[in-house]
Amino acid sequence: MNISLSWLKKYIQLEESAEKIAEYLTETGLEVEGIETFEQIKGGLEGFVVGEVLTCEPHTNSDHLNCTTVDIGVEENLSIVCGAENVAKGQKVIVATIGTMLYPEEGEPFKIKKGKIRGEVSQGMICAEDELGLGKGHDGILVLEGEKAQAKNGTPASKIFDLQNDTVLEIGLTPNRVDAASHYGTARDLKARLKREISIPSVDKFDTLKKEINKTDAVQVEIKNAEACPRYSGITIKNVKVSDSPAWLKMALESIGQKSINNVVDITNYVLHSFGQPLHAFDADKVKGNKIVVSTLEKGKEFVALDKETYKLAESDLVICDSELNPLCIAGVFGGADSGVSDSTTNIFLESAYFSPDFVRKTSKIHDLFTDASFRFARGTDPNNTLHPLKYAALLIQEIAGTEKTIFSEVTDLYPQEIEIPSFEVSYNYLNRLIGNDIPKETVKQILTDLDIKISNETEDTIIVSVPTYRVDVLKPADIAEEVLRIYGLNNIEFPQTAATDYIAPSISKDQEIRKKTADILVGMGFSEMMNNSLTSSNYAKALGIESSSVKMLNPLSVDLDVMRQSLLFGGLESITRNLNRQEELIKGFEFGKVYSKIEEPKDEQHKYFEEWQLGILLAGQTPTSWNAKATPVDYFQLSSVVQRIMRAVGFDVADFDQSKLSEDNELQYGIELTKRTGRDSSQQILKMGLVKKKLCKLTDTNTDVFFAQIRWEVLLGLKIKPREFSALSKFPIVRRDLSIVLDKKVSFADVQKIAQKTERKILQNVSVFDIYEGDKMEEGKKSYSVAFSLQDTNKTLDEKTIEKTMQRLISAYEKEGALIRK
Incomplete structure (x- = not known):
């Protein structure tokens, strides 16, 4: 929000510098993010001076140029080549001297340089109106007349045109402070902070005007939806002249970044930014039946807006x-193309209303229309202040766009159910406890009075406050504490010498402890934690074929953030792409986050949605090249080893679960899943991991293989965790024996492990595979595993007889399952 300092000074007396005023506003919560100088004419006409044409002769090498000598009040006169037809001896003109920057109405800025034009030296430029930025005229040079022609040669042009600059404060307005979204609203905060009076333009003159439009000739008003429009005020004005706005009005609007349109529309915008009350002017002759109806219409009816778009x-x-x-x-949102004020308008109906913030907010979002008016209506304007801005605008219209025949109607004001002023009780003890300091009662009451918050009743410890309806953000005692604190000043709150608190943070839960430990392990393995948005694009759900179970946002921020995520995968893919595009070769990431979905056949209203904590782990890219190693792409087995370590850290082993290949999965091209039986014929997935499908990677422009593991964290921690047992390292050696086992291709290594662990529980410490053969020498449908068995007795050294006996039992167990032991 931009605030003009000169405009602000119309309501409150300010002698301080712009920097000091910015400091005061920031202290009160209206943070000033920048201070800029606004120039009525860009460049401020710096380098432009008054000159007198002493001589004017035709150019010898041109039929349209003239060679002039111009006196600009310096020792030597300037030789200037000029192409204007109206240049003549004896004229007082405006000259742009060497080095001056020109900012024409159209075209790019340029600097005046000394040069030759068709052989004649030119030491400046005699300017036209548009080259100065004073208008659009370019028929010839600007010739000074009247008092301006009496100025001495060399007088700066900025003086004779009485240019006025302004200082503009850029305020980062927070959404709750719509009451300050105007110059007068900003002045109210300065009033409370500086203990100064503020003034508002009187509209008494309007009340004394003779209202010559009778009730039947005035535009009639009917409200059909009082919930959406609690109050509607309006005035009919006839015989106005629509034209350009005066300079002061143009400058006021342009200083805060508003474009001048015409005098009537500019007045409505000026009042909006003066008092925060949006107004709208209708061409009264285009209102059929001479009646305004405020209503909702049937769905699908078309409306052509000011931007010529059809909604x-x-x-x-x-x-x-x-x-x-x-x-x-x-x-409260947007005017219509057919009813707005135009150059041919002579009669207008001026509207000032209070529209329900809920209705305006929803409409703005549906049609993606955000205007200065909707910004204020959607946050809440003052329902009890529609008349003063309306009357003030009517007086300005009479002054700027009025004629001798301009006439007014009485004000139409429909306010069927008056909105009450909020009132509630506040305790001084509560205020002091929340603020952290004992603020004197009289100081509290003075601050509230300065903020227009009335105190209707008072006891020793409590007060009853009545909050003005323009303060839509002050609704409870905590808000009163904030109001007192921001005016009293955070800097005035004493900080105790010794810090103390009566709040003790609870110790972290067992689940949080396990999560922290897991994160530390992953970071120690070179992984980085990701924190992605829980909102994502519905295109991802469409790609997975689960769009029907998406939790859709009723009021999405954008089309890319319109549903709650059902997987941690896509946020991870977006992070991977972002890092790959920034020349990161190896990406190792993990994220703890919730996923959400809609239950298609819920048991009841309380179980319509599903949400669950999950852990996602992603690997992509390749190890960086070094002097002693080539770049190696990541693979499935690297991810598998990470997952196994995490499972052991939590208190589980992969062997504790049923392991199987993923047959069909909407995210992974291949991989495995771990499940836990929940009944005779039912099981629950705990984990899945594998290679992400290429078509999903394309959705995020990820041009590399990505390996992904999804652990259902809540489900995993809900299982019974095995108690951790520690024992001293055995001093007796480990013996390794190898077997080459031929088995069906469909048999997994997990099956091989299970058979071994079931056969020998005492001295078998580990089973690992060190080679797999599936070549042409192997029978079709078969494969060969080379398996290493680590044997150890923690109480004594194993003898050969025990080793041999154990291995024979293992061989028999495998052969019973149909395996062939190669010897």
Whole structure:
């Protein structure tokens, strides 16, 4: 939000510098993010001076140029080549001297340089109106007349045109402070902070005007939806002249970044930024039936807005219509193309209303229309202040766009159910405890009074406060504490010499402890933690074929953030792509996060949605090349080893679960899953890991293999964790024996492990595979595992007889399962 300092000074006396005023505003919560100088004419006409044409002769090498001599009040006169037809001896003109920057109305800025034009030296430029930025005229040079022509040669042009610069404060307005979204609203905060009076322009003159438009000739108003429009005020004004705005009005609007349109529309914008109350002017002759109807219409009705776009209305859109229910304006959001003020308008109906923030907010979002008016209506304007801005605008219209025949109607003001002023009790002890300091009661009462918060009743420890309706953010005692604190000043709160607290943070839970430990292990293995948005694109759900179970946002921030995520995969892929695009070769990431979905057949209303904590682990890219090693792409087995380590750290072993290949999965091209039996014929997935499908990677422009593991963290921690047992390292040696086992291709290594662990529980310490053969020498449908068995007795050294006996039992167990032991 931009605030003009000169505009602000119309409401409160300010002698301080812009920097000091910015400091005061920031202290009160209106943070000033920048201070800029606004120039009425860009460049401030620096380098432009008054000159007198002493001589003017035709150029010898051109039929349209003239060679002039110009006196600009310096020792030597300037030789200037000029192409204007109207240049003549004796004229007082404006000259751009060497080095001056020109900012023309159209085209790029350029600097005046000394040069030759067709052989003649030119030491400056005699300027036209548009080259100075004073207008659009380019028929010839600007010739000074009247008092301006009496100025001495060399007088800066900025003085004779009485240019005025302004200082503009850029305020980062927080969403709750719509009451300060105007110059007068900003002045109210300075009033409380500086203990100064503020003034508001009087509208008494309007009340004394003779209202020559009778009630029947004035535009009539009917409210059909009082919930969406609790109050509607308006005035009919006839015989106005629509034209350009005066310079002061243009400058005021342009200083805060507003474009001048015409005098009537500019007045409505000026009042908006003065008092925060949006107004709208209708061409009264285009209001059929001479009647305004405020209503919602049937869904799908078309409306052509000021931007010439056609919008299909929703059922919840509040519309300003004529007597035939033709939409003239989307209430509080956008005007219509056919009912707005134009150069041919002579009669207007001026609207000042209070529209429900809920309705305006929803309409703005549906149609993606965000205007200065909707910004304020959607956050809450003051329902009890529609009349003063309306009357003030009417007086400005009479002054700027009025004629001798301009006449007014009485104010139409429909306010069927008055909105009450909020009132509640506040305790001084509560305020002091929340603020952290004992603030004197009189100081508290003075601050509240300065903020227009009335105290209606008072006891020894409590007060009853009545909050003005323009303060939509002050609703409870905590808000009063904030109001007192921001005016009293955070810097005035004493900090104790010794810090103490009566709040003790609870110790972390067992689950949080395991999660922290897991994260530390992953970081120690070179992984980085990711924190991705829980909101994601519905395109991902479509790609997975699970769109029907998506939890859709009713009010999405954008089309890319319109559903809650059902997987941690896509946020991880986006992070991988972002890092790969920044020349990261190896990406190792993990994320603890929730996933969400809709239950298609819920048991009841309380079980419509599903959410669950999961752990996602991703590997992509390759190890960086070094002097002693080539780059190696990541693979499935690296991910598998990471997952096994995590499972052991939590208190499980992969062998504790049923392991199987993924037959069909909507995310992974291949991989395995671990499940836990929950019944005779039912099981629950605990983990899946494998290679991400290429088509999913393409959705995020990820051009590399990505390996992904998904651990259902809540489910895993809900299982019974095995108690951790520690024992001293055995002093007796480990013996290794190898077997070459031929078995069916469908048999996994996990099956081989299970058979071994079931056969020998006492001295078998580990089973690992060190080679797999599936070549042409192997029978079709078969493969060969070379398996190493580590044997150890923790109480004594194993003898050969025990070793041989154990291995024979293992061989027999495998042969019973149909395996062939190669000898």
